Amino acid sequence: MLSIKNLHVKLEEEDKQILKGVDLEVEAGKVHAIMGPNGSGKSTLSYVLSGKDGYEVTDGSATLEGEDLLDLEPEERAAAGLFLAFQYPVEIPGVGNMTFLRTAVNAQRKARGEEEMSAADFLKVIRAKAKDLKIDADMLKRPVNMGFSGGEKKRNEILQMAMLEPKMCILDETDSGLDVDAMKLVAEGVNALRTEGRGFLVITHYQRLLDHIKPDVVHIMSDGRIIKTGGPELALEVENNGYADILAEVA
Amino acid sequence: MAEAKLQETPTEAMIARQSMPQGGWAQAAREDALARLRTMGLPQRRDEYWKFTRPDTLTQAEPLPAAVFDHGDAPLFDDTERLRIVFVDGAFDAEASDDLSLEGVSIERLATATTDLHWARDLYGTLEKAGQSPVVRPLAALNTAFATDGVLIHVTGKPSKPINLVYQHKSETSDAMLHHVVKLDAGAEVTLLENGPAAARFNTVMEVDVADTARFHHVRAQGRDHERRAATHVFTRLGTESLFKSFTVTVNGAMTRNECVIELTGDDASAHVAGACVGDGDFHHDDTVFITHDAVNCESRQVFKKVLRNGATGVFQGKILVKEGAQKTDGYQISQSLLLDGDSQFLAKPELEIYADDVACSHGSTSGAIDEEALFYLRARGVSHAEATDLLTLAFLAEAVEEIEAEGLREEITGRLSAWLERRSA
Numbered sequence: 001m002l003s004i005k006n007l008h009v010k011l012e013e014e015d016k017q018i019l020k021g022v023d024l025e026v027e028a029g030k031v032h033a034i035m036g037p038n039g040s041g042k043s044t045l046s047y048v049l050s051g052k053d054g055y056e057v058t059d060g061s062a063t064l065e066g067e068d069l070l071d072l073e074p075e076e077r078a079a080a081g082l083f084l085a086f087q088y089p090v091e092i093p094g095v096g097n098m099t100f101l102r103t104a105v106n107a108q109r110k111a112r113g114e115e116e117m118s119a120a121d122f123l124k125v126i127r128a129k130a131k132d133l134k135i136d137a138d139m140l141k142r143p144v145n146m147g148f149s150g151g152e153k154k155r156n157e158i159l160q161m162a163m164l165e166p167k168m169c170i171l172d173e174t175d176s177g178l179d180v181d182a183m184k185l186v187a188e189g190v191n192a193l194r195t196e197g198r199g200f201l202v203i204t205h206y207q208r209l210l211d212h213i214k215p216d217v218v219h220i221m222s223d224g225r226i227i228k229t230g231g232p233e234l235a236l237e238v239e240n241n242g243y244a245d246i247l248a249e250v251a
Numbered sequence: 252m253a254e255a256k257l258q259e260t261p262t263e264a265m266i267a268r269q270s271m272p273q274g275g276w277a278q279a280a281r282e283d284a285l286a287r288l289r290t291m292g293l294p295q296r297r298d299e300y301w302k303f304t305r306p307d308t309l310t311q312a313e314p315l316p317a318a319v320f321d322h323g324d325a326p327l328f329d330d331t332e333r334l335r336i337v338f339v340d341g342a343f344d345a346e347a348s349d350d351l352s353l354e355g356v357s358i359e360r361l362a363t364a365t366t367d368l369h370w371a372r373d374l375y376g377t378l379e380k381a382g383q384s385p386v387v388r389p390l391a392a393l394n395t396a397f398a399t400d401g402v403l404i405h406v407t408g409k410p411s412k413p414i415n416l417v418y419q420h421k422s423e424t425s426d427a428m429l430h431h432v433v434k435l436d437a438g439a440e441v442t443l444l445e446n447g448p449a450a451a452r453f454n455t456v457m458e459v460d461v462a463d464t465a466r467f468h469h470v471r472a473q474g475r476d477h478e479r480r481a482a483t484h485v486f487t488r489l490g491t492e493s494l495f496k497s498f499t500v501t502v503n504g505a506m507t508r509n510e511c512v513i514e515l516t517g518d519d520a521s522a523h524v525a526g527a528c529v530g531d532g533d534f535h536h537d538d539t540v541f542i543t544h545d546a547v548n549c550e551s552r553q554v555f556k557k558v559l560r561n562g563a564t565g566v567f568q569g570k571i572l573v574k575e576g577a578q579k580t581d582g583y584q585i586s587q588s589l590l591l592d593g594d595s596q597f598l599a600k601p602e603l604e605i606y607a608d609d610v611a612c613s614h615g616s617t618s619g620a621i622d623e624e625a626l627f628y629l630r631a632r633g634v635s636h637a638e639a640t641d642l643l644t645l646a647f648l649a650e651a652v653e654e655i656e657a658e659g660l661r662e663e664i665t666g667r668l669s670a671w672l673e674r675r676s677a
Contacts, residue, residue: 090625
């Protein structure tokens, strides 16, 4: 599904290498987790994959089902089936959440040569999905993420994911700023989307999210590289011993 | 020295080109305005009040020609049941206009109202004259003196539909001057719509007298001809517990100067004036507002939003004057521009002058580019760069558009703005 090979990335503004050769394969139907200390390059990886400005790929490749992602505009990557749940969802005054979602759904459909969703159909679908995530009508009407609590913002991300039905979902620190109840709700939303055809890359600093979204594979990232890969037990090791042991082990 | 005498001033050149309609009840007011105009002279580049806007094309005797632009869209406000009064290059078009009778209001034309309408005689040129201090507005005096036509609207009740002044532009060299007076009796309520490019050069004055508890709604769309030039003035006086709401959308146009002069004279009155404009390239748009609070517990609100690109210029001059004794005044003013490139500019001069000690006034003015974070967020969800830019642009304009009270009109304006933006970026 998602294939990253020897990815090297530096910041455009300053001559600073962030990713120093990342190799990663996420298969359809699998949940991969990336853990790592702050500053290891986890979020950079998510931004580079989704096409944010400010990063320069100096070597390597990233493909989604064989299609070169790095050559595409952010909206083309989205239409190709890539989704990033933001660590910090952006507030957009003046744009209604519902309008935003409908515009996004139809833009992707159009880009894929599919028919646009009618207003009535859209309303029916979004109401059902919003209900599962305990997102009320008021949150749908309000401007995108404006005045949303941390938990509401993250639930709104998952709602977008549910509406857009991407092939490959990247969740960037989705647990940050969430209490246990909110995290459970978000995790349920994610788990409901786990299907055979869909891949997940869950970026997290802490293990606790992985209690709720059970990963198939866990990677440890440090200093721009994946330094260790293992099963779910690797996350527990981090939880119990911190990153220091693993870093020392591979050093 | 003899040579200097022969040199005609721009003001006299302009006056020489006009002919004052003779006789009738407005004659005295016209003569008075002409004397005013001669004393103050037309605006010049060095005038402080015209610091950001070159008055030349509005004051030169011969107007510059303006190509007639066929946008091919259905007329604005078509979705709204309304009474249409059509002017073509400033000349009334009876064929295209509806019958002027409507319950709750009496409508006459300035050019044909020969019988002495006492209320109109009392109002014609009166608010304009009062609005000449402390800052002069010579183009308004010019208009009072020489306007060839306009409508006289006396609102006695609550007419069932809006009155729509439609300004069509068919001649490339037309120079039109219309003067409207509107009087709302106590408790009356009316919505006045204006739309269309009107002429190559268009000068309008509207004087609105809003009596106690009356409500006036004004929604204006300045026509989209690229080369048109316009100087407009709205003068209003508000009685106790009355409401005045004016919104203007401007797209295209080489030169626009919209002045709005509001005087809150009765307690508990409310005045809102708002503008949304979208300028591309050879576009200069100036909103100049002067609000005087001269009563207790009044509210005023100014919301101006400008989207500028390809070298377009936006200007905002807004002043709130709170007179001594105008306690509990609530004044709000915001002017913002969205600069879509580095070539465009926004010039703002917000002013507060307060002589009462128990007031809440705030003002803010900002210039900024499109929010890159928001743009990326939208694109990451599959919305194209162009569509995302339009969505954010429309969102930026929304605060001004929301000042329109009637939902149907608000939606129609939003729909138009959205379609214009979409087409432009397509």
